[in-house]
Amino acid sequence: MSIFHMFYDRQGNPIEFLQLAELLEDPNVHRVSKNTFKDGSWLSTVFTGMQLYEDRLRIFETMFFPSAGSPETIGRWDTEEEAYTEHAKALQQLLAQGYSSL
Known part of the structure; x- marks a missing residue:
């Protein structure tokens, strides 16, 4: 699979790289959801605006730190x-594993 970069706004509309850079400067655009746990761990879902592979758009990402x-x-x-739905599912899984929210 070849890697390429296409840039999108949060609604999935194609935009230019400089437009994406401007969008990502605003933390309210970049961050979708974040939860911090008592042990200092955190769960984060962000808008990346970059399509890295041809198969799907995938312009949002959820990570656990x-x-x-x-x-x-x-x-x-x-x-x-x-992104919101899957973030909520990941949060519930982490809570079930014993992580405590702040």
């Missing part, structure tokens, strides 16, 4: 709605 160890990519999503 443990207080110790390496970050873990939970998944990449095509739409903002999907």
